[in-house]
Amino acid sequence: MSFKRYIPLAALFYCLLRAVAGYAASADIIEAAKKEGEINWYGGGSSEIDEDINRGFTKKYPFIQAKKFRIQSQRLLVRFEAESRAGKHMADILRTTDWYIDIFKKKNLLLKYDSPERKQIPDELKDRDGFYTALYMFLHVTAYNTRMVPKNELPRTYDDLLNPKWKDKLGLEDAAYVWFVNLLKIKGEKAGIDYMRRLARQNVSLRSGTTLLANLVAAGELPLAIDLYAYNVERTKKAGAPLDWVALEPAIVHTVTAGINRNAPHPNASKLFMDFLLSEEGQRIYLGENMQPARRGLAPAWLPKNLKLHINDPDIGDKFGDYQKLFGEIFGAK
Secondary structure, three states: OOOHHHHHHHHHHHHHHHHHHHOOOHHHHHHHHHHHOEEEEEEOHHHHHHHHHHHHHHHHHHOOOOEEEEHHHHHHHHHHHHHHOOOHHHOOOOEEEEEHHHHHHHOOOOOOOOOHHHHHOHHEOOOOOOOOOEEEEEEEEEEEEHHHHHHHOOOOOHHHHHHHOOOOOEEEHHHOOHHHHHHHHOOHHHHHHHHHHHHHHOOEEEEEOOOHHHHHHOOOOEEEEEEHHHHHHHHHHHHHOOOOEEOOOOEEEEEEEEEEEEOOOOHHHHHHHHHHHHOOOHHHHHHHHEEEEEEOOOOOOOOOOOOOOOEEHHHHHHHHHHHHHHHHHHHOOO
């Protein structure tokens, strides 16, 4: 074999090794990140899981300190815009729901960064321009008390919830906007609004917060909750509660996403952090908490195979107020 022929084969072998080992950041980005020394990220979510994320990242890049500032989605938008207008750029990474992150993008507040790890995230879970990417998903399901509702009597379609037998027996969070909006999309706006008005006539009991609603169903105060998150039901179920769930198809899914601040004070460290969040290593932290990672090939044991999904459309985030008002009008939410 000639030396000239050996070079491309060696290069091919090297590329194969890199593919097996996973993506590695460039030396230039790593060296620049070392000088930056830290990364600050804003978002809500579980503090315990975020601490695991920070530990995993710092273990991989011990020369970067990761700091998390806990702030929920609605307040995050207000605070971040205020900081941007004042020229006080504190946040590097923003993690929030898909609706809110798209508003950040539309306001030109995000940095375009097409992380190599994005290739392992399905197209429907990331924006096509490279500004944000889903980290994990929330599967919306209908939960029920197993002692009160036999499996053969469970609703199997959304229309089954209109059956007179469910009158006075249904619970719903008083801010179930993702479920509400997406069911309107599934059924079509006109038919969807008609459906919601009929459902409201079932005397649906509105409760504040999904945790309270799950506890009420588990305690038998309500036989069935129209919209809860599957992973939360699984946690309550594992604790011994008589609670289970059924997915009505197409099952609604919304995502928690992340993007980099356009004026990030630590842009190189931010890129490493985004790479880590989307990497198999980072995504397995979510899987270890029985959540549903966005990365291909990773799924919790409770997720049914071949489930027909309807992915929330981030583009309607700026119309949120209109849908919120309509939900209140129909269900009497304040």
